[in-house]
Amino acid sequence: xxxxxxxxxxxxxxxxxxxxxxxxxxxxxxxxxxxxxxxxxxxxxxxxxxxxxxxxxxxxxxxxxxxxxxxxxxxxxxxxxxxxxxxxxxxxxxxxxxxxxxxxxxxxxxxxxxx
Amino acid sequence: xxxxxxxxxxxxxxxxxxxxxxxxxxxxxxxxxxxxxxxxxxxxxxxxxxxxxxxxxxxxxxxxxxxxxxxxxxxxxxxxxxxxxxxxxxxxxxxxxxxxxxxxxxxxxx
Numbered sequence: 290x291x292x293x294x295x296x297x298x299x300x301x302x303x304x305x306x307x308x309x310x311x312x313x314x315x316x317x318x319x320x321x322x323x324x325x326x327x328x329x330x331x332x333x334x335x336x337x338x339x340x341x342x343x344x345x346x347x348x349x350x351x352x353x354x355x356x357x358x359x360x361x362x363x364x365x366x367x368x369x370x371x372x373x374x375x376x377x378x379x380x381x382x383x384x385x386x387x388x389x390x391x392x393x394x395x396x397x398x399x400x401x402x403x404x
Numbered sequence: 405x406x407x408x409x410x411x412x413x414x415x416x417x418x419x420x421x422x423x424x425x426x427x428x429x430x431x432x433x434x435x436x437x438x439x440x441x442x443x444x445x446x447x448x449x450x451x452x453x454x455x456x457x458x459x460x461x462x463x464x465x466x467x468x469x470x471x472x473x474x475x476x477x478x479x480x481x482x483x484x485x486x487x488x489x490x491x492x493x494x495x496x497x498x499x500x501x502x503x504x505x506x507x508x509x510x511x512x513x514x
Contacts, residue, residue, distance in 0.1 A: 320500060331489075331491065332448060344500065390498065392450035393440075393448075394450075395447025
């Protein structure tokens with residue numbers, strides 16, 4: 290299984306809602322990532338987890354709260370978002386290996402619309 | 405991470421080689437060149453990477469100039485399914501941080 294799955298595919302939420310995005314992989318990867326991609330722009334890194342611990346936070350606002358409950362699962366909890374947070378949210382995973390290149394495998398993304 | 409510069413868009417005829425250039429004139433000695441692509445409505449996909457030597461895999465070839473200031477990704481026989489945005493990234497190996505630039509939109513035409 291070389292797939293990263295993300296649910297839901299689409300999400301519409303109001304500014305007062307709380308919702309969560311889910312990402313799952315069964316490749317035994319121990320690094321997982323969240324990216325945000327606005328329309329016609331490149332992906333931007335948000336968070337990196339390594340061995341279930343947060344290792345990189347790219348100064349993301351606290352209304353985005355990541356969680357890595359186990360090595361296969363990554364969540365992104367959303368609260369009090371703004372319309373400008375509407376974007377495609379991409380999850381990726383990779384090995385953690387000092388010898389070979391740890392290519393990142395991306396999921397198809399969750400398209401989020403904030404009203 | 406070194407800044408990379410790519411043309412905004414390119415066209416290629418189906419069946420011909422697609423040559424995508426990337427400029428990374430400020431690349432440091434231990435930074436690698438990575439290529440990913442993003443087909444419409446999908447997540448990015450890794451293609452190839454290299455440090456100094458030219459590299460080839462089942463998807464593409466990567467040619468890096470001797471001074472390492474630029475590189476070219478070659479898709480030897482482009483198909484319509486190769487239509488995508490191609491990203492060239494220059495960074496240290498395995499930092500976990502992929503900083504995507506604007507990329508090149510490659511349109512393969514019949």
